[in-house]
Amino acid sequence: MTHLPISADLIAEQNDKRLEAVEEDYAALSRKLTRNGINISDVRQKVSDFSVAVPSWGTGRGGTRFAKFPIPGEPTNIHEKLEDCAVINQLSQATPRVSPHFPWDKVQDYSALRRDAEALGLGFDAINSNTFQDQPGQSHSYANGSLASTDAATRAQAVAHNIECIEIGKKLGATDLTVWVGDGTNFPGQQDLGRSLDRYLDAAAEIYAALPDDWRMLLEHKMFEPAFYSSVISDWGSSILAAQTLGEKCKCLIDLGHHAPNVNIEQIVARLHRFDKLGGFHFNDSKYGDDDLDSGSINPHQLFLVFNELVEAERNPRGGFSPSYMIDQSHNVTDPIESMMSSADAIVTAYSKALLVDRDALHAAQETNDVMLAFQTLRDAYKTDVSPLLAAVRADKGGAIDMIATYRASQYRERKSQERAAVGLGAGIV
């Protein structure tokens, strides 16, 4: 029995006001696609089947190391976070899973949490471990690294935490463990660059050995921060080498904010897929570094090009194709529910546009080196306004045509600000 947080009547009432306009625009889009030889129903089915997970940690106001500005009614525990995730999913109909982070998410009873999630129409996605911060009462500090620490007891503690995350994940029905470590150095000479990777690989192999058969370990690389001179798993090269060393069930996860400026991320997608190591994504956007801004807010074209490679990869699966899609964002100045609905929309938009690329025309232009035609084939798809299609898919599934307007009309946050305890001030999270 599901108990969804937003009234279905309110959604229907809000949709009624907008349905006629959506139907008109949808019919025009359908005619345009038919002229291009595309059956809109085929695209509609794929869009309807698409989903992306939301991060439990993204439901609260994030912050910077300078400050955090909480809003009234933000969640104070994992149960309230799930409730907010259910709002995002109910209105967007595109985010049915939550990716938790431990020990940030404090849980007494994992089976009860799973039941809670199910009652809200949610499941769990990749479990994120955390060995980049010390926790109260922890025996060994991560100040000098975790899986790559020079101290064997610290490495063992980091391994044990990751294995505990696998155990938690089993109870929650997850099948992926995402491992990001902040290990690295701030000074030349601080650590031996070769030996620190050796230590990381040995420790990671112990985690890998604890993976159930149907699980995957996703290695998330990041160029810098918190370490500013070198990071142990700094880039996709280090990541794929580690994943190949660890084994078949180890794949690479791309966080869009974790690269040097101007890096061609879509090419990284193609490379990882080529060697069957593309495991998943942390979607976000950035202007300067790992800004964790809303997906598609700065560079929606890059997001489209990433999805163009993903659609290409799906059609040419080689060893397989099942990347996990997750949002990883920090919402410092917006209501996180609104940001994540808008982000999910940007992600589904990029996917839908990538589905519209005339692949035969593109491949023919590539084969004959017709550069402009190849580029225009991508551009035609990118220019297409798919919003009526997305709105129709959402409405069909019980979601909102206008997600933000419907959310505001529901007064959900106002209600929660009466019910929930206030969140403290303080600096934010990584």
Ligand code: PSV
């Ligand atoms: C690190 O910057 C990261 O992208 C990892 O995914 C962490 O788990 C997450 O951010 C924490 O916000």
Ligand code: MN
């Ligand atoms: Mn990330």
Ligand code: MN
């Ligand atoms: Mn990050």
